[in-house]
Amino acid sequence: MTVCGLRALRGAMEGIAASLLSTCDADGRPNVSMISQVHWVDDDHVALSWQFFNKTRANLLATGKACVEIFDPRTHARYRLHLDHVETRTEGPLYEMMKARLAGIASHHGLEGVFRLLGADIFRVVGVEQLTAPVVARQDDRPPLLSAVRSCIDDLARCRDFDDLADALLDGVVRHLRIPHAILLMAEGDGRLFAIGSRGYPSSGVGAEILPGEGVIGVAAREAVPIRIGHLSADYRYGAALGAAARQAGLVAGEPHGVPFPGLGDPHSQIAVPILSAGRVLGVLFCEAREIMRFDHEHEDALMLLAGYLGALATLLGEDEPRPADTSGLPADPPSGLVTVRHFARDDSVFLDGDYLIKGVAGAILWRLLRQNAESGRTDFSTRELRLDRTLRLPAHAENLDARLVLLRRRLDERGACLRIEKTGRGRFRLIAACGIRLKEMGEAATPAG
Structure with a gap:
């Protein structure tokens, strides 16, 4: 058995191709089924989407053993993971991450309303087999992300206040990471978020509001985890329909008023990463693209690094300057109107x-x-x-x-x-x-x- 690190296989867990899940019942009779999502958890664990109560589910409950085959679409290599079941989660950050990804997959295949996540099955990976060797060299036309993050951090380190930080972060995402559409939002104490800047849209959307749990942004803030989807689902769209549903559910009262959200009209990929400080969510960095599967695990890592650095700097720069303010610039002209x-x-x-x-x-x-x-x-x-x-x-x-x-x-x-x-x-x-x-x-x- 050839064993390799799970982190190196994250590209095979993007949900581009369905995976084969093999189980046996207590008498050793095998069963093979297709599974929508294998989710990388850490260097020792993966999570599988539980969508239906079927023979596969019964086998897992009986034996706790499974094998899943995954396929890397960039290299065409195939791998088999040998799994021991640990637990099933039906709520929480990991569940919400998988729920969002599954909604995007379902939308892409025209199965919204059919693919519904019942739970996230956590497995310990006890072995990894490489079934076929890579036949296509992995090629990227994007800049090296680690170098791009370093350039962004260099820009952030020169900022003297939050105003400069917000602009430097958004400019860096566009210039260094080559992501043309990005929005920075701040969090209120009640879970709402307000946009304070954006790049790549006809209007800035400053002041646009996202409700608690709304779309990838609201879920990322509520769960304090990154949320990433490669095929946009109706469940994660922004706009008047969501606002109307929120008012009907009693989340907000009265008629809508505010600033329109500046997002793309037809995005297919979205990612939202929380900005954290001492475990608290200060805001969310949101990016989107018209291309399918535009963001992968490495983009997620890069954006989380930037969001974490911004959170640390925002706290440090929040202290007042001890010297008194300069009052020499007070306007002399009397007000009019x-x-x-x-x-x-x-x-x-x-x-x-x-x-x-x-x-x-x-x-x-x-x-x-x-x-x-x-x-x-x-x-x-x-x-x-x-x-x-x-x-x-x-x-x-x-x-x-x-x-x-x-x-x-x-x-x-x-x-x-x-x-x-x-x-x-x-x-x-x-x-x-x-x-x-x-x-x-x-x-x-x-x-x-x-």
Whole structure:
């Protein structure tokens, strides 16, 4: 028996070709069936998709033994894995990863509604046989991913604040990893995510919202694991249909309002990786492509490395600069015009003259700044005081505060509003109003104008 490392066989576990699963019953009678998915877990384990209760399932429960044949589509090599059953999982991160992959496979074969994951069967791999040698040399037209990640990290290391980090990460994904469509999202305490930047789309989508568990992005954030699919399923599409379903299920209330999600209209590959800090999800990096099977395990590894580095830097750069802010740049021109700013307490959504601007923590921050400016004329603020303000209802760990300020600043800039947020130092910023502001507290959930 020729044994090789499981990690080297991950390319044969992408679900491009179905695998053959062999089992025996307690009397030794064999059974062979097709299986949709063999999922790499670690260097000693794989997971197989449990979709039906059939003879194969009965054999596994009786003996706990199986063999599965896998095929590497790039090299045309075939391998047989000898397996011992360990456990079956019906929830959790691994289950959700396999569920998403299976949904994509089902969509590709026109079997949505037929392929449904009942569980993830975990097996210990006790042996590996190479059945046929590689006959096609593995060729890639992509850059070496390790070198590309190093170039991205070099760019990130030169950043001085989260604003620069967000741009450097997205630019690096496009330039170094050659992935043209990418979105960076920040997480709220209630599980929602908001886009703070993107590349490759006609509109930036800054402020676009993803609901908890929605699509690959919402599942990646909820489970704190990467979610990757190579054939897009209707279960993982974004848009009005999902929003309507969420309102019908009671996840959100009222009519939809907000910024449209900027994703591709016809993607076939998507990957979402969580941005973690001390085990907490700060956000999600999302990439997609029109090509089938565009992202593999190595792309997943590369993006997870970048997301982890971003999470560490975001926490370090979140500390305030000790020196006082420079106030020499205060605007001298008097404001012109009048804008009514409406605030809805239920979701902290903010509207400028009836047009939606932002909601969530970023909306609460803007409302706080405007109220303090109206009461005292104050224009200069710090992230430290925001962290200490309990009325903002920040999560216990507020590493994402800088990201929320970036979101707020970019939304104001994109709207061309007479309000601006200007950085004056690390952890310090200024509210600038080029118009008169009238504040109106609404108290109830927002309803879009028109």
